[in-house]
Amino acid sequence: MKSALILRHLAFEDLGPFAPVLRDAGYQLQDIEAAVDPLPDPLEPDLVVVLGGPIGVNDGAAFPCMTEERDWLTMRLAADRPTLGICLGAQLMAAALGARVALLAQKEIGFAPLTLTAPGRAGPLVHLLMVWTPPHGIAVPR
Structure with missing residues (x-):
């Protein structure tokens, strides 16, 4: 069975409608809590999904896990391993790939x-x- 590592930043944030799609595609889902659980070998999971949260990728001084996650994703993305970033997860992926991530004038929450x-x-x-x-x-x- 394929493995999907789900990196969560809030207890109430989950995969939502993505969960049954991934399960139906044969993935066994494993949730880990950012800043609480140790990150595994970045190349090990077949798929990684990095979820959102109320902080930003540039908040590494206040939340050191942001820097750790970015560096972890840098290794994973350099190896071209399947990775999906949602919200904060997308910020982390962009930063891991060397992009500049900046604040917007307004919050972006929800679907568009x-x-x-x-x-x-x-x-x-x-x-x-x-x-x-x-x-x-x-x-x-x-």
Whole structure:
């Protein structure tokens, strides 16, 4: 069975509608709590999903786990291992790849419409075009 490591930053944050999709795809899900549980070998899980949280990737001085997670993701991404970042997880991935991550003028929380570019529709993101209505009623456009 394939393994999916789920890195959580809040007890109430979980995979939501992604969980049954991953289970149906044959993944055994393992949750670990950031800043509490030790991070495993970054190359070991078949898939890593890094979830969100109320802090930012640039808050490493107050939350040292941000720096540890970024460095851990740097090793994983350098090895081209399957990784998905959601919210804070995406910030961490961007920073791990050397991108500058900065604050916005307003908070981004929840779902928003998604439009894929031609390269996005030709790659693995095409699976986001499935018919799906998230809990707040905003459908992912086709």
